[in-house]
Amino acid sequence: MTVSEPEPFRIDDSGMPVSLGSALKVPSYAYQNWGIPEGAYRLESEDLYGVEWKGGSQKQMEYVKEAITSTGLGNFSQMLRDASANVVSHLVRTTKERINYLEPGAGVSTVNVVDRLIRDGVDMDRVFITMIEPSAERLQNAVEQLEKKGLRRGKHYADYSGKKDTDALALVGPRTQEIVAQVAEIHHHSYLDVPVMILAATLRQGGYFVSADWHNSMWEHPNRVYRYLEKEFDWKTKDRDLAAFCAMHPKAREPAPELSGPEEVGNAMIRKFWGKEGWAKVRSEAMASGQFQPCDDILMLEGHRPVGRYMEAAERVGLYPNLAGAQLVHDGVMPANPHALVDGSSILDLLVAKKCLL
């Protein structure tokens, strides 16, 4: 598949208030709901994520921040970065050893970690940071920030732009890292198994995997998406687009399992993020002012999934949340593991797992 060919499982969303993208990007375990054979399209879904993020702009992140703050929900992106940095700083400070720290999807979150380490009095000469990020523009931005703080390429950090988490093992080698942290990065996969396995393989025995991410189950079922689009937005080609959506994903017209509690609160929050007070508003205003570029756009159908799915994927490759959590919770670093960062909602979770292979 090349980029110029029509994307499989994508309707013409060019007139819609939010770009949906292809349903190949939803979590792979939900493929059947979308009329996609489970286990199929692994490479194609990866390619589609690649297209979205490789050419991604710095503005893209700024619009995301604007969208989430304009909903009044809070700066979720920053909450994730701070939660991750808190754990990372604790882990670095509890050892005197040299630390190799790997971050896929590096960027503002990496600068945030460095700020936190410096503030906590860590000698930056004993930390080596490896940054992997598909977007050259965003990684360059982070590199400039690190240089301003006195960090030097080769001595304190390595930066790999145009690369992905799945390149990590080839870039750093097996069992070389003490900490691998991802902030809002790893949900950019339909199939989580391989990326998690590769990141786990870069960790030394006893090393830590820190994950701070968005979690929701909105994209598990086309009926949730259909009902949301129907209710939230009005646009010129609405009837045509919704009919095309239902024709492509027949289960869109069948009721999805009802949800309640923190999961449904989380889903309501992600709907708000994309909605007419959030992303759709920021995007349409930027378009009206002639500023919005295709590389600033983001696509709604994503690989977000409940945090329990991350725990399963981690445990399958020897990363154990219970081993990490017992100590960190005992030390008061996090109240629980996983830890929901928003009361009463499962939208943002911090999860830490420890590598232990027998």
Ligand SMILES: C[S@@+](CC[C@H](N)C(=O)[O-])C[C@H]1O[C@@H](n2cnc3c(N)ncnc32)[C@H](O)[C@@H]1O
């Ligand atoms: C929501 S942003 C978060 C960026 C940064 N971690 C932060 O919190 O400031 C997600 C980032 O993940 C990157 N990304 C997407 N897919 C990736 C992959 N497979 N491997 C590494 N990075 C990826 C994107 O380019 C994007 O910069």
